Amino acid sequence: MIFKLEKYNGIHRIVSLALDEDTYDNLLKEDLDFIYVDDNSLKLYPEDMIISTDEKLIDKIKSAHNYDVFELWENGKLISCYDDESLDNAFFVTGKCNSNCIMCPSPNVSRQKGKNSDVDQLIEIAKHIPSDTPHLTITGGEPFMIGRDIFRFIQYLHDKFTCTEFLFLTNGRIFAVDSFMNKFIETVPDNSIVAIPIHGSTAQINDMITQAKGSFAQTVKGIKQLLKANIRVELRIVVSKLNASDLHDLALFISQEFSEVEYVSIMAMEMTGNARVNQDKVWISYKEAGRLAQDAALVLIENGIDVRLYNFPLCSVSKEFWTLCKKSISPYKVRYGDVCDECKMKKSCGGVFAGTLSLEKGELKAIV
Ligand code: SF4
Incomplete structure (x- = not known):
């Protein structure tokens, strides 16, 4: 995930994300830099500085999770580097x-x-x-x-x-x-x-x-x-x-x-x-x-x-x-092929790589 924070022009840093007050309190206690999301703004802590009031962006960032970690760049780019809900970090x-x-x-x-x-x-x-x-x-x-x-x-x-x-x-x-x-x-x-x-x-x-x-x-x-x-x-x-x-x-x-x-x-x-x-x-x-x-x-x-x-x-x-x-x-x-829509095993199947799908020549066969 990549976001652009229109009001940030500080130093490059690593930040956590807090979407609720418990997480806010914990991150503050742990002395970590973090972004707190409320209904109207994104605020950077410990400075308590507003870094975005863009409603669309606030909505989007709410799909991330408490304790996710991001790299925040000098130009306001916010790039995900840890997803707290994923097992694939x-x-x-x-x-x-x-x-x-x-x-x-x-x-x-x-x-x-x-x-x-x-x-x-x-x-x-x-x-x-x-x-x-x-x-x-x-x-x-x-x-x-x-x-x-x-x-x-x-x-x-x-x-x-x-x-x-x-x-x-x-x-x-x-x-x-x-x-x-x-x-x-x-x-x-x-x-x-x-x-x-x-x-x-x-x-x-x-x-x-x-x-x-x-x-x-x-x-x-x-x-x-x-x-x-x-x-x-x-x-x-x-x-x-x-x-x-x-x-x-x-x-x-x-x-x-x-x-x-x-x-x-x-x-x-x-x-x-x-x-x-x-x-x-x-x-x-x-x-x-x-x-x-x-x-x-x-x-x-x-x-x-x-x-x-x-x-x-x-x-x-x-x-x-x-x-x-x-x-x-x-x-x-x-990725899945067109035939996969007919396949009763699709939910259990891991599919194929995006970069490999074009190479299979009719080998994927729906299991019915
Ligand atoms: S088993 Fe084959 S046909 Fe079925 S979903 Fe997987 S790739 Fe598609």
């Missing part, structure tokens, strides 16, 4: 990444020249988030590309959010470096899970996909070090044309090498960024990806490993696998 640490996966949904330019977030700013946002928030994700790019300064932020999260579940999305290569690994063990919040993609059962396949020589060896070492330190790990497999013939072997490799992982998520691609540029090399149909995902899932399940299927519409997998399918696509990216 994330800290974006950097656009940069040390891998360059062929099927990455981010564009190449963001990996090379992406912006780093300022750690003090991330901490300031975290300060405004209620300590009982259920879930927060740390993501990028590759979040650890900002270097050791990230541990100040992780330490802050550790100290403030004692009940929150954290999901770290990382390529895991950094955990092959002992000094980073040790610092992570020291600072990581107790209720954390580290989600790492693995693309093939061999260095040749994995590194061909990441376009980063040596990444397989680093990822494998990183995963082993995390598991040895009793840190929960989720492994992610993105199904593409490039690892299609290796998925069965990859499932066997994971079963043999990483049997203690929390679960494995097998994922259909999001066709934006690099994936879109390399469409001819990477795209396989939902039907084929679904068939291969099921085969790999069976190998993992037979070896006692939990499996989740992400981004697969229900009609792309057999009924027996529906319970593994998660509604994993962020709501603003979800």
Whole structure:
């Protein structure tokens, strides 16, 4: 959500939102900057300064929630960075990444020249988030590309959010470096899970996909070090044309090498960024990806490993696998085809990515 406050021209700052007096009192007590919404105005605290009297905007901002957090810019732009009613809140640490996966949904330019977030700013946002928030994700790019300064932020999260579940999305290569690994063990919040993609059962396949020589060896070492330190790990497999013939072997490799992982998520691609540029090399149909995902899932399940299927519409997998399918696509990216209106499973189905809908050629089949 983005709003424009016509009467604000102060400094850049992080603010919470109060829509009622209880929240107003709490935020004042906690000494946090916040915006209070009444029927006639938006007021900024602690200054007690009117920053908008625009009726339409006041109405719109009432659809946000108490304790939501926003970035307020010098020009009056108010940009949402935390939604207190959502389970999908994330800290974006950097656009940069040390891998360059062929099927990455981010564009190449963001990996090379992406912006780093300022750690003090991330901490300031975290300060405004209620300590009982259920879930927060740390993501990028590759979040650890900002270097050791990230541990100040992780330490802050550790100290403030004692009940929150954290999901770290990382390529895991950094955990092959002992000094980073040790610092992570020291600072990581107790209720954390580290989600790492693995693309093939061999260095040749994995590194061909990441376009980063040596990444397989680093990822494998990183995963082993995390598991040895009793840190929960989720492994992610993105199904593409490039690892299609290796998925069965990859499932066997994971079963043999990483049997203690929390679960494995097998994922259909999001066709934006690099994936879109390399469409001819990477795209396989939902039907084929679904068939291969099921085969790999069976190998993992037979070896006692939990499996989740992400981004697969229900009609792309057999009924027996529906319970593994998660509604994993962020709501603003979800699309359904025309046939979906006839489908009795539409409410339970997570649909497909907006950037992928145009690639399905009659594969979505209404379940009737
Ligand atoms: S037809 Fe549409 S709603 Fe039904 S399972 Fe397929 S994608 Fe989902």
